[in-house]
Structure formats: structure tokens, C-alpha cells
Amino acid sequence: MGTPQRAADEHFVEFVRANTAALLRTAYLLTRDGGEAEELVQDTLVWLYPRWQQVMAADHAVAYVRKSVTNRFLAGRRRMSSTEIRFDPTQARFADQPDQADETAEVDARMAIWQELGELSERQRAAVVLRFFHDLPDEDVAQVLDCRVGTVRSLISRSLSALRSTRKFTDDGVGSSYLRDVSKGEPA
Amino acid sequence: MSEQRSLPDELRSVLLEHSFEAPDGADTMTRILAATVDQQPIRRKSRGRPRRGTWLTAAAAVVVVSLGGLGIAKLQQDHAASTGAKQQSDSAAAGSADFGQERNGAAVRPNVSAGQENGASSVPCVTAILGVQGSRISTGSGDGAGVRVVWRNDGPAACTFTGYPTAQLLDAAGHPVGSVTRTGRGRLGGVRAAVSAPPALVLKAGQSASAVVEWATVPAAGAVCVEARQVRVGIGSSAATVPVATRQCDAQVHPVVAGVTGSD
Numbered sequence A: 001m002g003t004p005q006r007a008a009d010e011h012f013v014e015f016v017r018a019n020t021a022a023l024l025r026t027a028y029l030l031t032r033d034g035g036e037a038e039e040l041v042q043d044t045l046v047w048l049y050p051r052w053q054q055v056m057a058a059d060h061a062v063a064y065v066r067k068s069v070t071n072r073f074l075a076g077r078r079r080m081s082s083t084e085i086r087f088d089p090t091q092a093r094f095a096d097q098p099d100q101a102d103e104t105a106e107v108d109a110r111m112a113i114w115q116e117l118g119e120l121s122e123r124q125r126a127a128v129v130l131r132f133f134h135d136l137p138d139e140d141v142a143q144v145l146d147c148r149v150g151t152v153r154s155l156i157s158r159s160l161s162a163l164r165s166t167r168k169f170t171d172d173g174v175g176s177s178y179l180r181d182v183s184k185g186e187p188a
Numbered sequence B: 001m002s003e004q005r006s007l008p009d010e011l012r013s014v015l016l017e018h019s020f021e022a023p024d025g026a027d028t029m030t031r032i033l034a035a036t037v038d039q040q041p042i043r044r045k046s047r048g049r050p051r052r053g054t055w056l057t058a059a060a061a062v063v064v065v066s067l068g069g070l071g072i073a074k075l076q077q078d079h080a081a082s083t084g085a086k087q088q089s090d091s092a093a094a095g096s097a098d099f100g101q102e103r104n105g106a107a108v109r110p111n112v113s114a115g116q117e118n119g120a121s122s123v124p125c126v127t128a129i130l131g132v133q134g135s136r137i138s139t140g141s142g143d144g145a146g147v148r149v150v151w152r153n154d155g156p157a158a159c160t161f162t163g164y165p166t167a168q169l170l171d172a173a174g175h176p177v178g179s180v181t182r183t184g185r186g187r188l189g190g191v192r193a194a195v196s197a198p199p200a201l202v203l204k205a206g207q208s209a210s211a212v213v214e215w216a217t218v219p220a221a222g223a224v225c226v227e228a229r230q231v232r233v234g235i236g237s238s239a240a241t242v243p244v245a246t247r248q249c250d251a252q253v254h255p256v257v258a259g260v261t262g263s264d
Helices: A003-031 A034-057 A061-080 A105-119 A122-133 A138-145 A149-164 A173-183 B007-019 B025-035 B055-062 B072-093
Strands: B130-138 B144-153 B159-162 B166-170 B200-203 B208-216 B230-235 B238-243 B248-253
Touching (some): A003 A061, A003 A122, A003 B007, A034 A061, A034 B025, A061 A122, A061 A138, A105 A122, A105 A149, A105 B007, A122 A138, A122 A149, A122 B007, A149 B007, B130 B230, B144 B230, B144 B238, B200 B208, B208 B230
Antiparallel strands (some): B130 B144, B144 B208, B159 B200, B166 B230, B208 B248
């Protein structure tokens, strides 16, 4: 066994030990299913293993693998879409629009946001997770999704509009700026 | 009480909370390493539904690597040895965690004697494998803001902790600015008023704990204010650095409590 392979193996083992849990969280937010999240992360890392020296050569190994996880999620969904009957989340709704006067409104609103996230398209949800869970700038999100920055802003703007319907939120700079950018005619 | 929060803040919080519903990384990690480096046939964990694909079979055919002396067990031994050494140094550096007005010197106080609560299998959380996520929070009135950090025990064994996390206000370059006072509770988190000491936590595998750092954005008379751009909060090396935008006056850090809310 050559030294480069041994170094790659050591790096791979350390990477897996240090980052599997974090990757699973991202995968769970994308897939919304524990089993699918495990499968997605396992699938990605096993696929990357023979190519691990490319990962090592990347500026940020975690970002490289996260991009792979996201792309496999989006590609997998495309493959599944024609063969699987998917659960309809609208059937699981038990709460209407939350009442601000109700003390449980806070919990209801959070649940409504989580449910609404499940109804976004996979690409919209990926953009939201990368932007708001990982706090990546739009440019980095665009790189992961392999699209233009304007497309990312459009995806996020539409996602925020959908999520806003779950509750009346205070005006905020993030949402407003996305709406402004999109209304200025950024190409989607 | 219903607080009016901005959508991005609420969204971050919802994503953070639900991210901890992800499966335990330990099993997945073991299966990945078995399928790649160790080349051992393994079984998927059954979750009561059919699985897609045959990735393990394909991977076994593709991966033809002999690992020699490098094994998971060896690495785990190395890790145990290194974390044991770190535990000693962390324990030696531990500061007091009394309530009151002590200025935080970024010290953590692991409860190394808490093994009595959970048997000999527990380790101090400062040496455990912890997942960490931080998020910004604020009061509804806008005159207070802060950071909530959630840790999850991603290791195989329970871990113990009593006291405060390290908390640092940093400028854009990562240099410390100002200090953080340890207090039991505040507007955005901490322990209940009836509690007089930080709780002794035993965090089993997969369980979460959290802490809040908060500050006033509108200075009261005599307040000490700084203009930090990041807040770093950690237990041992498991730290989250959260970007912040507001001015920080009279910053406080509260004890680590069980759960994900930063309040007990």
C-alpha cells in the first residue's frame, strides 16, 4: 500500500468520525427522514472514498462533501419522483393558522414552519437549509446548487413567501432584501 | 408570552431544533468505515421500510484497498489516549462556576466528580464528542439580544458537565473584545430563580444541552458596551461562533442546562 493511499485513508477515517453527525443533520433537514438521511450520507461518503484525494485537495473538505450530499439528494429525488408514491404532508395538517392570542401559537407557528418547509420543492429547501442553517452567503449557495446567484435569491424569496404565510412576522432585512432583489428583475 | 420575531431568526431556530432529530451519527459512522476502509460486509440498520439501491455491494466491488496497521480500533485507542490527556489539562484549567458577578475568563468547570451520578462509564463533556449549533435570539421588544448554543452528545458514552460554557465576544478578526459576566439567569435564558447553583448534567448519548449568552442592545446607566462581531460559546473544543450585529452591553452568560432552549 502506497503512502498517499494510507494518508487518504487516515484523512477519510478522521473526517468521517468528525463530520458524520453534522452531515446527518444537514441530510435530515433535506430529506426529513432519518433513514433517508443515513442512506444519503452513507451513499455519498462511500462514493467519495475512492476519490478521497480530490476531497483532500479541496480548499474546504466539509464544503466539498456537503455539496456532494446536496447534489445526491437533488439527483436522488429526481430519480425517485417517477417511481415512488410520496406521503402528502397536507394530510398531516392538524392546525390552522395560529391565533396570536393563543399561548400555544408560538409552538403552532414553529410546527407550521416545519411543515411548510416540507412542502417546498427540494431545490428550494436545499437553498433554505444552506442559507439559514449553514449561514452560507448566496454566492456559496449558488456554487453548491450549481446555479446563478439570482436563481438562489429567487428560490429563497419564494420560500420565505411561503413560510410567511404560516404567521405574521415582523419585517426583517433579510426577507425584504430578497424581495427587493427579485423585484428588480434578477434572472431566475 | 408571544414574542414577535423575524422570520429568518425563527427559521434558523426551527431548523436547528429539528436537526437534532437526525439519527445518531455513531452507527452511521461505523457502517461507513466498515464498508470502506475495513471492507467488512455490514448490514443496514433496519427502519422498518424497504431500502433503495445496493450501494454496499457496489462499494465493495470498487474499493480494493488494504489498510495494513490502520484500524478503527487503533484510531479509537489513539483518540481515547489523546482525549484523556486533554481531560487532565482541561480539569487543571477549570475555574469556579459560582453564581454572581464573576467576570468570565473563558473557563469551563467540568464536573469531573459527577461519575457518581452515572457510573464509571461517563466522561466529562469537555472531552466528549459533541455536536454544536448556535443561533441568534432576541427579546420581542428589541432591546435585548443574544446567542443560544445547543450541544448534542454524539459520543457513545454519557458525559457530565456542571457550570458555564466558555463565552467570548470577538471582533471581526476574532480578537476578544470586552468580557462576559456569569449570571444564573437573564431575560433570554438560564436557570429558574429558585435554583441557586448550575445544574449537574448527565448527558446520555444523543441528548442535548444548551446555554444562552445575552446582552442589552440599549445601554442602561453605567453599562459597559462593546461592538463585537462574533460570539464564541463552547464546551471544551466544541464551540460555535455566531455572527452578531448589535452593540453588546453588560453581556452575560448563563449555565448550561438540559434541553435545547437554554432555559430550564
